[in-house]
């Protein structure tokens with residue numbers, strides 16, 4: 001990883017670096033952070049001669065070689081000062097609450113619009129709404145391209161950024177063309193490396209962020225962080241890790257709630273953690289407790305399914321969507337707890 005003296009290098013300077021690293025079988029990948037650009041050396045960077053020559057360049061401050069499987073996502077990486085911003089919220093500074101429908105119903109767009117306004121009123125700063133859905137049963141509703149327009153209209157009406165899951169290249173292209181702000185990679189695709197690569201490439205140079213869910217089958221921390229590394233190494237570091245419960249589930253819950261991995265992630269990576277309590281517990285009545293537990297464990301945000309009329313929802317909503325009223329109470333408590341944790345429990349993320 002090359003740290004330049006200035007915030008970014010000129011094209012001529014990057015060309016100079018490229019000449020040197022190419023001799024050693026490596027290439028340069030600029031990673032554009034919020035404040036400055038760093039230059040990853042992709043390939044085996046452990047060549048003393050290469051490092052010495054790079055460090056000898058007048059415009060290079062230093063060269064870091066982190067011996068970590070996640071060179072970019074590692075807490076010791078120079079991306080550690082990068083802050084992911086969703087709409088008006090800088091993760092790590094203010095608690096992000098992203099809320100809305102599991103699945104947009106293209107025949108009843110008003111449920112999405114009404115929910116969008118209601119969750120905004122309740123204090124959410126971003127909307128979620130499934131356009132295409134990964135369904136266990138092939139005969140279940142799979143989503144509809146028309147819902148993308150409804151999602152973006154909800155964004156226009158509220159002024160809030162929106163999140164939607166993409167599962168393949170075509171959906172990725174449609175979502176980016178429409179201007180979706182946060183691309184969700186679902187638990188079922190958490191280790192789909194070709195999709196992770198496609199997403200990483202597609203968002204390079206764009207302000208788009210990715211909400212990366214944890215693999216549903218007890219994905220290890222290494223798998224989770226490595227999946228994020230696949231995306232970030234194409235140049236856009238706006239990745240958020242999203243624990244959402246694992247299988248096998250805990251009797252009575254949909255999955256085994258895993259908000260407690262938050263401090264473990266924070267020990268290893270700088271990436272913000274936004275917990276999804278809805279899919280973790282799978283029942284609206286248990287969502288507030290899981291959400292508060294997540295904040296107590298150090299989460300930077302929450303992704304919550306909410307619906308103005310849960311029984312009329314599609315996908316997971318009838319069981320797990322909270323009402324706007326319950327969401328408003330939850331957000332008030334979660335924000336108070338977040339403030340308390342930041343002021344009174346600063347060491348919660350490290351033993």
Ligand code: PEP
Nearest residue numbers: 102186187188213244279
């Ligand atoms: C969802 O967010 O509606 C969803 C399907 O999530 P997950 O991939 O975590 O199951």
Ligand code: MN
Nearest residue numbers: 102305315316
């Ligand atoms: Mn859902």
